[in-house]
Amino acid sequence: MRTGIWLIGARGSVAVTATVGAFALRARLVEPTGCVTELPEFGPAGLAGWSELVIGGHDVVTTPVLKKAEALGAAGVVPARLVAALAGELAAHEDDLRPLPAGGTQAETAELIAADLTAFREVHDLATVVVINVSTTEPAPQPHPAFADLAALRAALASGDAVLPPSALGAYAAFTAGCGYVDFTPSTGARLPALHELAVEAGVPYGGNDGKTGETLVKSVLAPMFALRNLRVNTWSGLNLLGGGDGANLADPAANAAKVASKQRVLSDVLGYQPQGTSRIDYVEDIGDFKTAWDLVTFSGFLGTGMRVEFTWHGCDSALAAPLVLDLGRLTAAAHHARRSGPLPELAFFFKDPLGCTSAGLSDQWATLVAFASGLST
Amino acid sequence: MRTGIWLIGARGSVAVTATVGAFALRARLVEPTGCVTELPEFGPAGLAGWSELVIGGHDVVTTPVLKKAEALGAAGVVPARLVAALAGELAAHEDDLRPLPAGGTQAETAELIAADLTAFREVHDLATVVVINVSTTEPAPQPHPAFADLAALRAALASGDAVLPPSALGAYAAFTAGCGYVDFTPSTGARLPALHELAVEAGVPYGGNDGKTGETLVKSVLAPMFALRNLRVNTWSGLNLLGGGDGANLADPAANAAKVASKQRVLSDVLGYQPQGTSRIDYVEDIGDFKTAWDLVTFSGFLGTGMRVEFTWHGCDSALAAPLVLDLGRLTAAAHHARRSGPLPELAFFFKDPLGCTSAGLSDQWATLVAFASGLST
Amino acid sequence: MRTGIWLIGARGSVAVTATVGAFALRARLVEPTGCVTELPEFGPAGLAGWSELVIGGHDVVTTPVLKKAEALGAAGVVPARLVAALAGELAAHEDDLRPLPAGGTQAETAELIAADLTAFREVHDLATVVVINVSTTEPAPQPHPAFADLAALRAALASGDAVLPPSALGAYAAFTAGCGYVDFTPSTGARLPALHELAVEAGVPYGGNDGKTGETLVKSVLAPMFALRNLRVNTWSGLNLLGGGDGANLADPAANAAKVASKQRVLSDVLGYQPQGTSRIDYVEDIGDFKTAWDLVTFSGFLGTGMRVEFTWHGCDSALAAPLVLDLGRLTAAAHHARRSGPLPELAFFFKDPLGCTSAGLSDQWATLVAFASGLST
Amino acid sequence: MRTGIWLIGARGSVAVTATVGAFALRARLVEPTGCVTELPEFGPAGLAGWSELVIGGHDVVTTPVLKKAEALGAAGVVPARLVAALAGELAAHEDDLRPLPAGGTQAETAELIAADLTAFREVHDLATVVVINVSTTEPAPQPHPAFADLAALRAALASGDAVLPPSALGAYAAFTAGCGYVDFTPSTGARLPALHELAVEAGVPYGGNDGKTGETLVKSVLAPMFALRNLRVNTWSGLNLLGGGDGANLADPAANAAKVASKQRVLSDVLGYQPQGTSRIDYVEDIGDFKTAWDLVTFSGFLGTGMRVEFTWHGCDSALAAPLVLDLGRLTAAAHHARRSGPLPELAFFFKDPLGCTSAGLSDQWATLVAFASGLST
Ligand SMILES: NC(=O)c1ccc[n+]([C@@H]2O[C@H](COP(=O)([O-])OP(=O)(O)OC[C@H]3O[C@@H](n4cnc5c(N)ncnc54)[C@H](O)[C@@H]3O)[C@@H](O)[C@H]2O)c1
Ligand SMILES: NC(=O)c1ccc[n+]([C@@H]2O[C@H](COP(=O)([O-])OP(=O)(O)OC[C@H]3O[C@@H](n4cnc5c(N)ncnc54)[C@H](O)[C@@H]3O)[C@@H](O)[C@H]2O)c1
Ligand SMILES: NC(=O)c1ccc[n+]([C@@H]2O[C@H](COP(=O)([O-])OP(=O)(O)OC[C@H]3O[C@@H](n4cnc5c(N)ncnc54)[C@H](O)[C@@H]3O)[C@@H](O)[C@H]2O)c1
Ligand SMILES: NC(=O)c1ccc[n+]([C@@H]2O[C@H](COP(=O)([O-])OP(=O)(O)OC[C@H]3O[C@@H](n4cnc5c(N)ncnc54)[C@H](O)[C@@H]3O)[C@@H](O)[C@H]2O)c1
Ligand code: NA
Ligand code: NA
Known part of the structure; x- marks a missing residue:
């Protein structure tokens, strides 16, 4: 199952570490240390293989990914020899990255984002695309009435209002493009009643928040x-x-x-x-x-x-986060494929501030995650 | 269900801390902090109440328990005010302690130990007695053929040979007296094939080894x-x-x-x-x-x-170990009552070196323990 | 040489620990652990003996010192048995404590404070009195023109203005009463040009700031x-x-x-x-x-x-600070006796934020302190 | 003053780190961080400049220094880019290294070592050579009567006996070649009465033992x-x-x-x-x-x-030790130049187990060292 992972913040540390790692795993240059979904318990879940994963993304800066990867190599976050070995792939990867679009209104921006997602899916012939937010953490937004339900949100956007923080706008665009969405940051992401409605309407799953790494x-x-x-x-x-x-x-x-x-x-x-x-x-x-x-x-x-x-x-932090980003991409894609929509509280294992009321103990979260993954394959 | 806990090493730090605590809990002077069996999950297990527990024991020294308790109070292991409040009970507790018997042969010593256990059970009209080893850790014994089966062990003992290390002799005596046995130390305890046979024959359970506290x-x-x-x-x-x-x-x-x-x-x-x-x-x-x-x-x-x-x-260490000793007494007594005999691998939660092949992760051990306790009540 | 130590904040943790300790040292109940001035290097300095020290002080609360000492005993800051042994002295110590006076103006308050200091010196027939601030740390004051010179300060006070923060008012009163002053807190204390002038005029030494303990x-x-x-x-x-x-x-x-x-x-x-x-x-x-x-x-x-x-x-903290308070009392009294006036930068060993430009390394400060103490005796 | 540093153990971690550093300092590629003798206090001491230092040495293995330096670069002990920049110098450095000689007797071995030292001095036209032991730590030797005085030692060596541990044999050879000697290890080195006599006789200084780094x-x-x-x-x-x-x-x-x-x-x-x-x-x-x-x-x-x-x-450890090795080389050469002979207790600042009875506090040792260095220039 060819699967896309679209990273918001694709030129940041976590994103580039994940990208280097995904390319290295595909090329069989490294062991999958730190990848939870490579543990034997996930064997039966039928997750996308490393060669089936395609990575794309948005960012607001233009630093080449190869340059960022080299900086991460110099800092000891990734092995410098891996970056050297993958220089060609990392340069070619630029073709799958887009500047974050900016329309005249938030509604237009959302459409442009969704168009980028759709194009990515089509160009690479992907069965599914999962959008993962690994961009800079935002401040908490001021409460707004349009958060409360989808009709109000649509009306506000239609009237040209800028009501959503960037992470929520990304989730909005992902859902309208038929993509799952995962927020690896503590930002708002999909955690608004209006966006919940939209995910359910669109039949797509979402997960979050804030990767649990340290x-x-x-x-x-x-x-x-x-x-x-x-x-x-x-x-x-x-x-x-x-x-x-x-x-x-x-x-x-x-x-x-x-x-x-x-x-x-x-x-x-x-x-x-x-x-x-x-x-x-x-x-x-x-x-x-x-x-x-x-x-x-x-x-x-x-x-x-x-x-x-x-x-x-x-x-x-980036080395701890990056494999989880890949895990979340694989698991959310499989959940989408298995027709799960709405929140995925079973992903609590990965998050500091998980969706839904689940046990906060890691072992309980693990048992829940393994059961969830097994269920996806049947 | 009136239940006896017989401590081997009854005048040591762990034993006296457990004794002070059991008396304080009975007198409702303290909260049961540190007692696992007081968590809500054990409510249905029908364990002995604090007022139903009677403590006795053997030791090789004669320091009065009250004096030892005062020393523990001065060292901050137990609150000095509790020791003062319970001075009367702690003095009276001497009546339930016996010097470790020493017969002419190990066989005779075992008989004397068993006699002390039987007398304790009868004097206090106890439904069951659990022997718990909290005495000094022994060196590992030299292997001996008599360890391998019960017939060989009985023959060796009958011939007057001293083949068992003290902890194993204690287990032997406990089993012959129809008592469950728990080894809170890393000593041999019940971990010999011959003793396993005896426990099964006597229909009594055993647990161990080495309390997991730090x-x-x-x-x-x-x-x-x-x-x-x-x-x-x-x-x-x-x-x-x-x-x-x-x-x-x-x-x-x-x-x-x-x-x-x-x-x-x-x-x-x-x-x-x-x-x-x-x-x-x-x-x-x-x-x-x-x-x-x-x-x-x-x-x-x-x-x-x-x-x-x-x-x-x-x-x-003593404050961490003592409540577990009481937990183990309650749980093993309940297992005995529920006609469990032989090893109790479900107690792995409490031990560094648990019996049987169980998961070594605390959460898995917890789930096993809770299921075990629930099963006892039915 | 009978020496007085007047503690501002005399009912606080540091003060009461110092008081219990001074009484215990006088009664030879303890070793002088933590007292720097008991090291052999200070033998020749001719400092006041433990039996020559008298403690008094001001506070704004009225908790009995014995009660505070008992609380410190329960918390393990001082040994409870010492407090019990010294209960009589600690109760009698109330006679040497005074509520912090409050006049109609700061000028009047300063006079009342000075009167308490003078009375203390006379009643106990003391050669010298050192005032040590161990009261609650104040916020930094707003700058005021009266800080800059003594004439301006005297004029401001005479006009009824409240220009000084409490710690500086204490230093002012101490100097007018002919007493040395040490600030063990990070408050302003004597660190104003106007107060410096006054100390020099009065021929008294001062030290500080902020005891260095952790x-x-x-x-x-x-x-x-x-x-x-x-x-x-x-x-x-x-x-x-x-x-x-x-x-x-x-x-x-x-x-x-x-x-x-x-x-x-x-x-x-x-x-x-x-x-x-x-x-x-x-x-x-x-x-x-x-x-x-x-x-x-x-x-x-x-x-x-x-x-x-x-x-x-x-x-x-209190156990680390208290012996230094006694050290500072002894050393400042000896400096006063040796006719030192103005700042004592040689006391930097004791302070986080020492007066004057001295080395901040402890060993250098030690060498300076020992040389200073030797110089006092000659 | 052209100065030689002869490292025993020249292909080990400490030695190669020191060598890379000395070359980098000479080439002005790095700051002298960690070099004590670059602090302003040593300005007047007239120590050899980085361009005046020549390094040579013995080892028992033959791993090329460049290869060892690359391994240290990969391990993060030295910057890999420095090793790359200095590859030529590090390869050329092989010319100044010799396999540890092995004669038929210890006396012959000592002569061969001394010959290597003399050749090194002459080839590079060095005013002085300091031998520094940075080889593997030896076990403590069995006591031997020949340790006690020089005559007995000479007699024992002359008779063909192998009485000295390798580090002491190195010191013996250094002294006979007119070189100062420093033991950076806890081995015996120069710490035998017989060797002390020899150093004094030869008019050369020695220092040690065991670099103080962690x-x-x-x-x-x-x-x-x-x-x-x-x-x-x-x-x-x-x-x-x-x-x-x-x-x-x-x-x-x-x-x-x-x-x-x-x-x-x-x-x-x-x-x-x-x-x-x-x-x-x-x-x-x-x-x-x-x-x-x-x-x-x-x-x-x-x-x-x-x-x-x-x-x-x-x-x-190697990064902490290496600059001290260079410091010791510079200081001991200067001491030799200033006609100091015998032990240099003033170097205690650098050692865990210093020669002579000096203060063990670092600040006191610092003061002693600075005074010593100033004295050398006069
Ligand atoms: N690393 C961890 O262990 C960990 C754990 C939990 C959460 N997180 C979160 O992951 C996020 C990424 O961390 P990082 O270390 O990679 O940070 P980073 O600063 O290296 O990368 C963030 C990237 O996001 C880009 N960006 C900013 N605003 C954007 C926007 N509106 N749209 C698209 N891109 C945008 C930035 O240009 C940058 O390239 C942070 O929010 C962090 O809090 C990280
Ligand atoms: N405290 C913990 O956290 C912890 C954890 C795991 C295991 N343990 C084990 O529990 C045991 C007790 O620890 P403690 O701190 O109370 O030690 P302790 O030394 O205070 O007490 C041991 C007592 O056993 C007695 N004794 C010695 N040999 C005996 C014998 N043959 N028969 C009867 N009594 C005998 C001693 O006289 C002593 O009173 C040790 O073996 C220890 O390793 C303790
Ligand atoms: N303990 C240490 O290691 C240490 C180190 C450096 C500085 N200090 C300083 O010492 C001071 C005392 O610390 P503590 O732990 O004893 O605090 P504490 O709160 O126990 O005692 C302070 C006492 O000062 C009294 N007080 C408050 N305002 C007063 C005033 N205007 N006049 C007279 N008394 C007044 C309070 O009533 C109280 O009794 C603090 O300022 C602290 O920052 C302590
Ligand atoms: N690194 C530190 O912080 C530190 C501090 C104090 C002392 N030391 C001492 O410095 C020494 C060197 O440490 P290292 O980390 O470089 O060790 P290392 O093992 O990397 O190097 C030791 C070198 O000595 C050589 N060698 C062994 N025996 C020899 C002999 N008889 N003659 C000549 N060469 C010989 C070895 O072949 C090796 O190349 C050790 O004795 C160590 O204990 C190091
Ligand atoms: Na730590
Ligand atoms: Na720590």
């Missing part, structure tokens, strides 16, 4: 440990130090707030109460693409005895 | 995180610093080796391969009852990118 | 390590988690800002440049009086190779 | 912090995880023991007592050239309050 991933396994052992978590405080493009953007207080909120949700979801403490994000240019996060957890055990655990996570 | 507990949730995300763990190295009685004993290389082996098993079980690195235990008198463990994990992600996580665990 | 203390030894080895520090980021009264106050952004600034100064002073990164303070009630600070330092070595060190500091 | 460097600044604040260190425990050639060798218990002893000496030297705890070294192949060390320090403050600090050091 501190929150650890939280999603450590917090259940405390819960299952009936230990009381008193404090959970953390500091995330990161550089890179994402870090620079998150230094902006509004984007930071969106991210921090999605980072703390896992604790109250798993524990049933919110411990003291917050999770902070600081931009430190020198740290670059390798994030360092430190967390302190204080807890009480039997008879109230106080104890503590701290951890330091030193991870390369 | 670094290994964290491993049992962190290792699955790497496995489920298809990340390759290259190194897992750790250092455990601990004082206290258990620490002093583990400074002995033979006991240390037994413990270290049971600490590393979880990694190969979960990951399917053994990463580089070892887990060390050092005795540091000044650290006392609060253990500090540091672990470094290095791993590879997408395209081989190297990353790392380290954690420091600062836990009070 | 993360900054470690910085003051680690930063020189990088400098002396010609290693380039790229990033120094930290997070301080603390509860207690001081923590609650520092949660206030204005006080926090004052504190954070004084925490970062050491780096640029030692290194000659300011690395990236900031030092944050978060209030976490559950952490209580034991602060946890985590710092990450990234640095470049030979040929630019990137490396890193991180540390976690888990200290009891 | 955990011990941090200890040498943190331990003084506790001492100067009169805080009592109770425990200092550490674990060093390292791969690479040095790591593999230190996995050998005998070499490990030599290293661990030199790592703990700093604590008793600075504190005046030995805290509990040990420092362990584990070989972990995957860690490679970047060592990770974790240390836990527990200490008591005022009134006995217990506190702790832990740190994790993640350093590249």
